[in-house]
Amino acid sequence: MIVNPNDAHHVVKITPRFYPTNTLELKIKNSFKGTVDAVPVLYSFTNDNKLQLSFSYTFSDESSYSISINDNITDEMVYRGLILATTQVTQDYSLTAAKYNWK
16 A cells, blocks of 8 residues: 555555444554654445445655554554555556565
């Protein structure tokens, strides 16, 4: 997932492992610093069966992060993935051997 670090508020769509019914806990880990932040998140379901997340977080430009989203009640993992924060013009990215490559 790609985010713009110039924006403080982010709205992203993901395909979850399951559709939650409880509140969610979003944890963002800075891959460089090793710090983990718990971030409040609101969610809704879209017509295309995606989970839309809305949260506020200040990302650093040209940095990578890992995220995990858990159900607060059952502690089941809803989603786990990577975030790349960049101000570059949008390009097509592909994930190969745990690295981002752009075309």
